[in-house]
């Protein structure tokens with residue numbers, strides 16, 4: 068379970084306080100994926116980052132009683148001066164997983180050849196994305212956090228391979244997707260919320276949420 072209890076978050080812009088969440092309380096239970104609809108710039112990334120523990124609320128409490136992923140496509144957390152092999156093994160140990168398995172899985176999926184044993188700092192942006200995406204798929208979570216749709220790299224063959232694994236994984240687990248369009252979340256979520264002026268309006272169906280979202 069992932070729970071927000073009276074969570075508030077705002078940013079000072081220099082002239083005013085930009086409110087992202089105003090005393091929001093809601094809960095995501097395993098098995099019940101949630102889509103959050105919100106226009107650009109209203110706080111989708113901030114909410115996902117708070118769920119992942121990358122950002123702190125100003126007030127309120129965020130509780131987690133299951134394994135919550137980092138946001139899919141998140142690039143932080145790897146050490147550039149270490150190789151993909153070293154990073155994969157280190158992160159496997161952090162999560163209490165078999166380092167040989169995580170290394171082998173990543174090596175196979177990202178297909179970086181000899182670069183897998185070279186420092187990540189020597190990779191192109193696309194190669195780094197392939198590695199971090201593979202690493203995320205090597206780990207198992209109860210709730211997956213997705214910011215604006217599926218992460219994609221510029222490598223078509225990789226996207227096909229990784230996309231198929233991701234799709235299967237997400238169908239079996241619980242997903243929180245934040246997006247500015249309903250079509251992004253309809254594949255995985257039945258219930259949805261609309262974020263408006265710092266308030267989250269929860270709906271049992273995506274259809275109801277879409278009606279409010281389109282109306283406003």
Ligand SMILES: Nc1ncnc2c1ncn2[C@@H]1O[C@H](COP(=O)(O)OP(=O)(O)OP(=O)(O)O)[C@@H](O)[C@H]1O
Pocket residue numbers: 078079080085087105106107108109110111112113114247
């Ligand atoms: N550290 C910060 N200081 C000041 N303002 C911030 C900070 N972080 C985010 N913001 C502002 O908070 C608002 C919400 O940002 P956020 O990135 O969460 O929006 P978003 O809905 O994900 O946007 P987009 O759809 O464009 O990706 C934006 O107006 C952004 O400029």
